[in-house]
Amino acid sequence: MPSPSNENQIVDMKKSNKLKYFFESASEKLFLICAMLSVISLLLIIGFVFYKGSHPFVAEGYSFIDFIFGMEWVPSEDKFGILPMIVASIFSTIGALVIGVPIGLFTAIFLAEIAPKRVAKIISPAVQLLAGIPSVLYGVFGLAIIVPMLQNNFGLAKGQSLLAVIIVLAIMMLPTIVTVAETAIRAVPKTYREGSLALGASPIGTIFKVVVPAAKSGIMAAIVLGLGRAIGETMAVILVAGNSLILPTSLTDSVRPLTTNIALEMGYAFGTHQEMLFATGIVLFSFILILNFVLAKISSKGGK
Amino acid sequence: MSATTLERNNKGTEKFSSNNEQQTTDAKIKVKNLDLFYGEKQALYQVSLDIKEKEVTALIGPSGCGKSTFLRTLNRMNDLIDGVKINGEIVIDNENIYNSSDVIKLRTRVGMVFQKPNLFPMSIFDNVAYGPRMQGIKNKKALNKIVEESLRGAAIWDEVKDRLKSSALGLSGGQQQRVCIARAIAMKPDVILMDEPTSALDPISTLKVEELIAQMKKDYTIVIVTHNMQQAARVSDKTAFFLNGEIIEYDETDHIFSMPKDQRTEDYVTGRFG
């Protein structure tokens, strides 16, 4: 390697530093662009879905009220009413929460507070693993086991029903709720427990009066995550819902929630029909926003 | 190639100095009326002091008085913190470091050793060679030479020469801190800043580092923050006493410890201070 003169070395240094500063500012800009991509994606998604979904109401003279409160969905006759689907979505979500949340929470409390260490060490990772299983498989299981069970026990013509959806969704959200809530409960400092126990409270009383309230925000996050999984679930639900277009009046009715409607018809829909599916997406989207908002309200109220 | 490369920093600064006509004093670092704010909160008030070349200057004072803050202005490490504002000037080798935009060059000239050893999770060799490599030195021989010289300069060569390729984090705290010093020396800086370099070390390691500082004095200008009065008395030529972000007294170390002019300094060095 030829040895450059001293003079050159100094010039080189200056030059290379200039280059370094150039790379510094260029890279920062590149990183910013990468970070902005999530904003851009979000805007694109909202923009496209809302543009497509609002088109019938803005430009084609359809009534949004009729869409939301309409009882009939017959695309071939130009009838687009989604009230039965909205009701089906609300019922199945609430039902799944009513079953899944207490069982999931109690399991999490059990694993974090009651279970012998060795037992928890086996069960916790296994449950965590189950949170990652493709949700379609829960639907397959639901169709193969739960649906026939309901059919036989309730003497139904068809076991695919609101109740089947609720059970499948409740099972599906269990691993998520258990895993997240358990982490939150384990994070409560030991001193809390000791303080309460020292005051003469029973271990169980301590868990429910001290530990669980202390882990509240984490538990809330667990519920929100589980809920997100349930409400957005599509393919597993199709398998067990029955997909009838009627307003559900009992747990044994066949239902078609919002998500399923989109997936079932998107494949062949075009024109206004397709746009109405996007409108269904908007309703689903708003539904999720409202639910998250309500849950956030509940948790902040409980915090006072 | 190696020799010329090694000297590049010194050469660079010398060149700069000779270019500059208005050389007034022989101080290496001149700080004038320095104010520093963390957002709204002021941490340094009108700090002025001159630091001579190849002397050891100790900064002492109670916790939270701004010693680290001041030290970190000298290589602009405070730039990393959001919302730091600085007024006044700091001149090193006749160049106002806050006017020049070349922070990289400044930090190659003004090295730093931190309170806790902060070696990277790499081998000892890679740690010491890290700085030079980042300056673009790739030549294996040159790097070997720099690493050996630096480790010798930090009086740790004999202890680590057989395990240069093993993880630096396997060394004891005292050894790690001396490798940190070697890592700083590898850049051939003029000035080395040390922020309580022995506070995390045991007494024997502390002594070794102190001996090392005494040796390094002949090559480097050293500014050291310490909570240990004896250490300040042992290693430094000058001592500055900080209180609430101000310099209360700055003088020969002997004077500070034997006949301080300010009552507060006396209270502090005699241990009567909170």
Place this chain on the structure above:
Amino acid sequence: MRKFKDNFMLGLLWFSAFLTVAVLVVIVGYIFFKGFRLINFDFIFGDYSPVGHGGIWPMIITTIYTIVISLIIATPIGILAAVYLQEYAKQGRLVRVIRFATESLTGIPSIIYGLFGAVFFVTTLKLGMSIIAASLTLTIIVLPVIIRTTEEALKTVPLSYREGSLALGTTKLQTLYKVILPSAMPGILSGIILSMGRIVGESAAIFLTAGTVAAMPESIFSSARTLTVHSYLVTQESGDIELAAAVGIVLIVIILVLNLSATFISKKLNKADY
């Protein structure tokens, strides 16, 4: 009375845990019991045929395509975005907007992603129902996962590494790829593996963007079906639970392997020095 209440609650806790475990064991057990007879070499590595149970090799290949393509795009973008948020951005409006967007993306259900992919990638960009359209949709789905896990990993890198490196006159960029990213690598890797799980498990978004063609894809511009979509379709169209369960076994094994390697990597690399 209190005693009774305590015992009742305790019983409820035991019962819930038992129920959860039982249900999950039954599900996994059922899938294995129902599907294991189909699992053999020809089933996994054979071509699909509509008669009988068919091989699933095309679906495996399609699944791998979607994983590889979406991660090739999402990983660098996600990591760099996280780097921007953690290492560069000043806290403020812009960062809040980016964080909000990232969180919102996490909350969007996959069917909406499917709708978007169908209109944007499939129709507007004229990619047609294809592996590439699905992969691009999946890219957006896993982007927030990678950003979040990388951010968490970056948070665990000690500030002292950054300071130590920058104090040696390196640039932020050099510090980033020589010190920060290597230290954060275990966390980043497990985030990437988790994203793989997310992609493997995804159904609705892929269903609407890649279509359902049950044949070996000729290129990434062909329509094809992934394992998960296959499992859904054979259940829905022909009620072939046995086949769906066999595909389910393959899926569960994939998820198991991914999870184990994520745990292994984060444990192994965290313990090692480098």
